[in-house]
Every structure is written in C-alpha cells, then in structure tokens.
Amino acid sequence: MIFVDIDFATTPYRPLYIALNFLISYLSLQMAFLFLTKTRKTRKKDNKTMARIYSAFTILFTGATIITIIIALKRYWNYDPWWVQKFIYVTMCLMIFIFTAVLEHHYIQIGEFKSKHFFTIWTGILFMGFLLLNPESAYIWVLILAGIVPLLIPVLFAIFLVTKTAGTLRKRMILLIFSTFFLYIGIALSMDTMLERIPSEIFLIIGMILMLLSLNGVYLAWYRVDVVAEAGWQNHLETLFIIRKLTHNLIYSLDLTDISGLQNKDTSEGNNKKINKSKDESFITGGIIGIDSLIKSISESKAEQKGLKLIEQENKYIFLEHGVDIITCLITNKNLNTYRYYLRTIRNLFETFYVSKTIDWSNLEQSVFAPMEQEVKKILNINK
Amino acid sequence: MLNVEYPLSGTGPEISFGLEVILVYISFQMFGVFIYRYLTSTFKEQNLRNLAWSMIFLGYGITYIFYIIADYFINPAVRDYFSQYGYISLTSGITLYALLSEYIEKSKWYPVTIFCGTFLVLSIISLILGHRDMTLNLAFLAVPFAAVYILRYFYKYAKITNFNKRVLGKIAGLFLSMLIILAGYFFVSDAMTARFGPDIRVLSASLNIIGVICFMFAILNLPDYREFVWKQHLRALFIVRTSGILLFNRFWKRENKENSNEYLIGGALSSIQTVLSNITEETSINRMELEDKALLFKMYPDKDVVGCIIADEYIDSLNERLNVFLDRFDVMFGGSLKDWDGNTQVFLPLESICDEVFMEKPQTD
Numbered sequence: 131m132i133f134v135d136i137d138f139a140t141t142p143y144r145p146l147y148i149a150l151n152f153l154i155s156y157l158s159l160q161m162a163f164l165f166l167t168k169t170r171k172t173r174k175k176d177n178k179t180m181a182r183i184y185s186a187f188t189i190l191f192t193g194a195t196i197i198t199i200i201i202a203l204k205r206y207w208n209y210d211p212w213w214v215q216k217f218i219y220v221t222m223c224l225m226i227f228i229f230t231a232v233l234e235h236h237y238i239q240i241g242e243f244k245s246k247h248f249f250t251i252w253t254g255i256l257f258m259g260f261l262l263l264n265p266e267s268a269y270i271w272v273l274i275l276a277g278i279v280p281l282l283i284p285v286l287f288a289i290f291l292v293t294k295t296a297g298t299l300r301k302r303m304i305l306l307i308f309s310t311f312f313l314y315i316g317i318a319l320s321m322d323t324m325l326e327r328i329p330s331e332i333f334l335i336i337g338m339i340l341m342l343l344s345l346n347g348v349y350l351a352w353y354r355v356d357v358v359a360e361a362g363w364q365n366h367l368e369t370l371f372i373i374r375k376l377t378h379n380l381i382y383s384l385d386l387t388d389i390s391g392l393q394n395k396d397t398s399e400g401n402n403k404k405i406n407k408s409k410d411e412s413f414i415t416g417g418i419i420g421i422d423s424l425i426k427s428i429s430e431s432k433a434e435q436k437g438l439k440l441i442e443q444e445n446k447y448i449f450l451e452h453g454v455d456i457i458t459c460l461i462t463n464k465n466l467n468t469y470r471y472y473l474r475t476i477r478n479l480f481e482t483f484y485v486s487k488t489i490d491w492s493n494l495e496q497s498v499f500a501p502m503e504q505e506v507k508k509i510l511n512i513n514k
Numbered sequence: 515m516l517n518v519e520y521p522l523s524g525t526g527p528e529i530s531f532g533l534e535v536i537l538v539y540i541s542f543q544m545f546g547v548f549i550y551r552y553l554t555s556t557f558k559e560q561n562l563r564n565l566a567w568s569m570i571f572l573g574y575g576i577t578y579i580f581y582i583i584a585d586y587f588i589n590p591a592v593r594d595y596f597s598q599y600g601y602i603s604l605t606s607g608i609t610l611y612a613l614l615s616e617y618i619e620k621s622k623w624y625p626v627t628i629f630c631g632t633f634l635v636l637s638i639i640s641l642i643l644g645h646r647d648m649t650l651n652l653a654f655l656a657v658p659f660a661a662v663y664i665l666r667y668f669y670k671y672a673k674i675t676n677f678n679k680r681v682l683g684k685i686a687g688l689f690l691s692m693l694i695i696l697a698g699y700f701f702v703s704d705a706m707t708a709r710f711g712p713d714i715r716v717l718s719a720s721l722n723i724i725g726v727i728c729f730m731f732a733i734l735n736l737p738d739y740r741e742f743v744w745k746q747h748l749r750a751l752f753i754v755r756t757s758g759i760l761l762f763n764r765f766w767k768r769e770n771k772e773n774s775n776e777y778l779i780g781g782a783l784s785s786i787q788t789v790l791s792n793i794t795e796e797t798s799i800n801r802m803e804l805e806d807k808a809l810l811f812k813m814y815p816d817k818d819v820v821g822c823i824i825a826d827e828y829i830d831s832l833n834e835r836l837n838v839f840l841d842r843f844d845v846m847f848g849g850s851l852k853d854w855d856g857n858t859q860v861f862l863p864l865e866s867i868c869d870e871v872f873m874e875k876p877q878t879d
Contacts, residue, residue, distance in 0.1 A: 148535075151532070152533065424786055442802070442803075443799050444796055444797075444800065
C-alpha cells in the first residue's frame with residue numbers, strides 16, 4: 131500500500147486542518163469548563179464523590195486542550211523542540227491515569243466494577259513507560275497499542291450510565307457511547323504516529339471531523355444535566371404506592387428502602403389479604419387523596435384529572451402521576467427527573483392491565499397484583 | 515500605514531483565521547442554544563426573546579464567515595463584495611433583533627426597527643451601486659446603535675428586578691463583554707489592519723472570542739425571564755399558625771370569592787401539614803406543585819407559624835419574597851406570638867409590610 135507523507139506546510143488542505151485543529155482545541159476547552167462548572171456545583175452541595183468524578187473529567191479535557199494546541203504548533207508552525215513528542219505522550223497518559231484512577235476507584239467502591247484497580251495499575255505502568263522511553267524508540271508502538279486497554283473505562287462508564295438511566299437521559303447516554311467510540315476512531319486517525327501509515331490525506335480529514343462531531347456529541351450528552359446524580363436514582367427510593375382514585379383504596383405498595391433485599395411487604399405477608407387492610411395504608415391513601423383535593427380547591431386549580439405533581443419537604447419528595455383511575459405515588463429523598471419517567475411507566479402498566487378491565491374493585495384480593503411485582507421490579511431495574 | 519496584501523497570509527493571519535473560525539462556531543452554537551430554547555420554552559414572551567437573541571448571533575456568525583472568505587481566501591478584486599455581504603448580514607441580524615424586541619415590548623411605531631431597516635436598505639443599495647465605503651460606514655453606525663439599544667434592554671431588566679445585586683453583577687458582565695466585542699470588532703477593520711499590520715487580527719479575534727464567551731456565560735446565567743413577571747403569577751399569601759388559626763392573608767387573584775373562605779384555607783393548610791408529617795415523618799413542607807398551580811411554604815417550627823404563597827407556577831423570586839416577608843414578621847411578632855391572645859388586629863402592620871415586599875396593593879372587591 132502506498133502511504134502519503136503529509137507536508138503540512140504545502141498541503142492545499144492546510145487552512146482546513148488549521149480550522150479543524152482550532153475547533154477541536156476550543157471544544158476540548160469547552161468540555162473542561164463544563165466539567166469545572168459541574169465540579170463547583172457539586173462541591174457546593176457537599177457531594178465530594180461526584181465532585182471528584184467531575185474533577186477527573188476536567189483534568190482529562192484540560193490535558194486534551196493543551197495537547198491539541200501543542201500538536202497545532204508542531205504541525206503548522208514547526209514548533210518542535212526535542213521534548214514536544216515526549217510531553218504529548220506523558221501528558222496524555224497522565225491525564226488518562228488520573229481519570230481512570232478516580233473513576234475505577236469510585237465504581238469499585240459502589241460495587242459496579244470488579245476490576246480490582248486493574249485499569250489504574252495498567253495506565254500507571256503505561257505512564258512510567260512513556261516517561262522513560264524515547265518517543266523515537268520502536269517500542270513506543272507497544273505502549274501505544276497497550277494504551278487501547280484503558281480506553282475501555284469511559285466506554286464501561288457510559289454503558290453503566292445507560293443501564294442506570296431512563297427516557298431522554300438514556301438516549302443522551304447512548305449518544306455518549308457512540309460519541310466516545312467515534313472520538314477514539316477520530317483520535318486514532320489523527321495521531322502523529324498514524325500519519326505515515328494512512329493511504330490518503332482524506333483519512334486525516336475524516337479523523338478530525340469525527341473528533342469534532344463526537345466532541346459535540348459528548349458535550350450534548352453532559353450539557354445541563356447531572357447525569358451522575360441521576361444515575362444514582364435507585365439509592366434514594368423509599369416507597370411506591372398505587373391508589374385507586376374512586377375508592378381511595380391502596381391497590382399496590384412496594385417498600386423500596388432496601389433495594390438489594392427488596393420484599394413486597396403486602397404480598398410476602400400473604401396472598402389472601404384484602405387491600406386496604408391496615409390503618410396506616412388507609413391513612414396514607416386517604417391523606418394523599420385528601421391533600422390532592424384540598425390543594426386543588428385552595429389553589430383554584432383547573433387541572434381536572436391531573437392534580438398534585440410534587441410535594442417537596444425538607445428531606446423528602448413525593449412524586450405523583452395521575453392516570454384515569456389511579457394515582458401512582460413515589461416517595462424519595464432526592465428530586466431527580468428520572469423518577470417521573472419511571473412513575474409514568476408504572477402508571478401506564480397498571481392502567482393497561484387493570485384499569486381498562488372490568489374489575490370488581492370492592493372485593494379485590496391483593497394476590498391479583500402479584501404478577502405486577504416482577505413487572506415493577508423490571509421497570510425499576512431491580513434484579514432481586 | 516502598512517501595505518497589507520489580501521488574501522492575508524503568514525503565521526499571524528493563520529492564527530487569526532483559526533480564531534475567527536472558533537468565533538463563527540461559538541456564534542452558531544449560541545444561535546443553536548437560543549433556537550433550542552425558543553422551540554422548547556412554553557413561555558411565550560421568553561420564547562420570542564430567545565428568537566431575538568438567536569438572530570443577533572446568526573447575523574454575527576454569517577458576518578464572520580464572509581470576513582474570513584474576503585480576507586483569507588478570495589481574490590482582492592472581489593473582496594469588497596464579500597466584505598459588504600458581511601456588513602449586510604450584521605445589519606440584518608440587528609434589524610431582526612430590533613423587530614422582535616419591539617414586538618415583545620409592544621412598540622407602537624417600531625422606531626429602532628425602522629432605523630435599522632433603513633440602514634439595511636441603504637446597505638443593499640450601496641452594494642448594488644458598488645459603494646463599499648458607504649456600506650462599511652452604515653455598518654459601523656449600526657453596530658454601536660444596536661449596542662446602545664441592547665444596553666437599554668439590560669437596564670430595563672435590572673429595573674424590573676429592583677436592581678437586584680445578583681442580576682446587576684450579570685448585567686455588568688454583559689456590559690463589559692459588549693465593550694470587549696466592540697473593541698474586537700473595531701480592530702478587525704481594514705484601517706486597523708493597515709495601521710498595525712495583519713497580526714492585529716489575532717488580537718481582534720481573541721477579544722471577540724473572550725467577549726462572546728463572557729456574553730454567552732452572562733446571558734445564559736441571567737435569571738429566567740419568568741422571574742420578572744412574578745407579580746402576574748402571584749395569587750394569595752397566608753400566614754397560619756400550625757394549629758390552623760389564620761393570622762394574615764391577602765389575595766391578589768381570586769376566581770371564586772364565595773368558595774375561598776380564608777379561614778377554611780388556613781385550617782386546610784394546617785391539616786395538610788399534619789397529614790404529610792404522618793406519611794413521611796417530615797415536619798416541614800417546602801413546596802407543592804400542581805399542573806397549573808404551585809404552593810410555596812416557609813415554616814417557623816419554633817414559632818409555630820407557616821407562611822404559604824399560592825401562585826400559578828413555581829418562581830424563585832416568590833420564594834425569596836416569602837422568606838423576606840416572614841423574616842420581617844418574625845422581627846415584629848416573633849417574640850410576642852407565644853402570649854398572643856387571639857386578636858388578629860395586632861397583625862395590621864403586616865398590610866404595609868406586604869405592600870412593601872410584594873410591591874402591590876391588594877385586589878379591591
């Protein structure tokens with residue numbers, strides 16, 4: 131195969147390369163600022179773990195900005211002292227090391243990764259290798275190829291976020307996975323070491339455009355939403371209630387305080403128990419219905435079928451979704467957009483299976499809802 | 515004066531070219547952000563304001579595309595045309611901004627739009643007649659004029675918020691960023707390039723980028739436009755003892771006067787709190803949201819007092835005003851509430867405090 135030797139001084143695409151390179155630098159800087167803002171916001175809320183994760187992203191993109199600027203100086207204006215190539219490798223590896231260490235440590239702690247700091251150790255060794263090895267050495271390729279392994283960490287992180295999010299947020303996380311994937315291809319096609327191995331200049335242009343588009347994708351995925359907090363929605367669940375509007379009966383309830391050992395109290399206590407069995411339940415259902423109608427009357431609300439949406443207390447949030455005949459109600463200790471999505475899905479599920487059917491509600495056994503337990507757990511992503 | 519050759523070349527111009535590409539990108543990014551807000555916002559006035567801002571950034575972005583083509587790529591013989599397209603794009607953006615702004619403000623004669631529109635028509639005539647200098651002069655007149663008009667809007671913004679410090683800081687930022695953008699725009703001119711050489715474009719583009727980013731940061735962090743029409747959304751205020759006794763109330767909007775007995779509402783608010791505390795074991799409520807209404811609460815558990823605002827939607831400004839009102843209430847009556855004998859007449863001074871905090875007289879029957 132014939133490879134091209136791109137001379138950046140004479141190539142007719144020089145202005146295009148300069149423009150793309152500048153835009154990539156700017157977008158990296160923009161990403162760094164985005165995560166810096168998120169770090170500051172989460173630090174204000176005293177959430178140190180999330181602040182650390184966002185700081186890792188800030189470091190990653192700050193490093194990327196510096197590297198892209200140096201690459202531009204080297205390629206287009208021949209700024210190429212002896213240390214430049216080494217600086218690029220070492221900085222790139224250092225920021226990946228910090229990023230990997232923070233992310234892996236956090237996800238091992240919460241039990242999502244079982245990697246035992248493998249990726250951190252791997253990038254640490256790579257960092258030492260790049261630090262000690264001459265960039266002109268033939269062995270540098272071994273390190274570059276070995277550098278593919280830690281690239282899995284952002285992908286695993288994005289997959290984890292996809293599994294933990296729902297609705298629009300999940301779509302954004304899918305965009306993040308694709309963007310990360312295309313970003314890697316873009317970086318691979320634009321690397322200096324690749325330039326002598328590509329058959330046409332068009333590959334470099336494609337690589338840079340891919341980087342540009344995927345950086346935009348990554349930005350859109352993270353823009354104006356606290357993805358990490360939303361992904362932790364399961365940690366703040368307390369109770370789910372489903373109430374029949376007409377009779378004020380509690381038709382279903384699920385204690386979510388201990389998701390790992392989740393048990394549906396109603397069904398575990400016996401399938402033959404009638405709904406509305408305990409005083410507490412009637413108090414809760416009556417209370418919610420009562421509050422709903424009182425508030426509608428006090429505020430002169432014209433939302434006929436749809437009533438109360440949210441009750442915010444000091445450390446508790448009650449989310450409500452109104453259906454034709456039922457109200458789904460979720461008590462949590464954090465206000466996250468994700469809950470609304472799940473609540474709607476559960477409401478639709480119950481309406482499809484029960485409300486639309488002719489049922490004698492007055493004489494209904496709790497066992498009727500036993501099949502729903504698995505469905506609800508599936509919706510709420512509960513494995514046990 | 516230096517003899518500058520177009521298209522510009524060399525290290526300095528190449529860097530300024532890269533920076534100007536970033537500037538175009540940021541302008542279009544801002545255009546996209548405002549268009550997105552325009553398409554997704556449900557609040558009509560804010561919607562159009564977003565569309566107005568998007569026009570400014572669209573005009574600015576297109577202007578710089580023409581400048582880049584004119585100064586870095588095109589044959590000097592046709593350069594003038596591209597420069598003029600740039601000026602016309604800028605004036606078009608400004609005119610559209612003025613048109614939408616005056617429509618939002620319900621202007622009777624649309625004076626700024628007519629003024630900017632005249633500039634635009636004259637610029638197009640100059641282009642047809644080939645008078646580049648004329649178009650340039652018109653653009654250089656239109657830009658500061660538009661800047662003054664935008665500043666006037668920010669002044670109004672500050673005034674509506676009662677010169678709130680939080681908003682004033684942002685508006686100062688906007689003012690400063692506009693000065694930086696104007697300085698950057700000043701240095702992009704041919705006269706400045708001829709005076710200081712093509713490298714001045716690096717300074718010009720850098721100033722422009724810094725200015726536009728600061729502008730973007732300040733404007734995107736300005737409080738929601740809804741905050742300034744909080745009065746329109748305010749319906750009622752209640753101060754209730756947790757036992758249900760109504761201490762003070764005021765209605766701003768009331769659709770059904772017969773049904774809304776304030777004493778019953780006081781009792782209802784109190785019972786809601788009791789029921790909720792039994793459900794969630796939390797004693798306080800911060801807010802309740804319905805599809806078309808919101809209730810904002812502020813509790814003084816040690817003083818046995820609850821403040822509640824009923825509004826058409828949740829607005830931060832209302833929450834802040836409720837806090838201010840209850841703080842004033844606490845200063846005045848906090849000490850004597852325990853020994854209160856049930857005479858609601860003692861709370862009469864609250865009428866004046868309410869007038870002051872909510873800046874409005876009650877609805878007269």
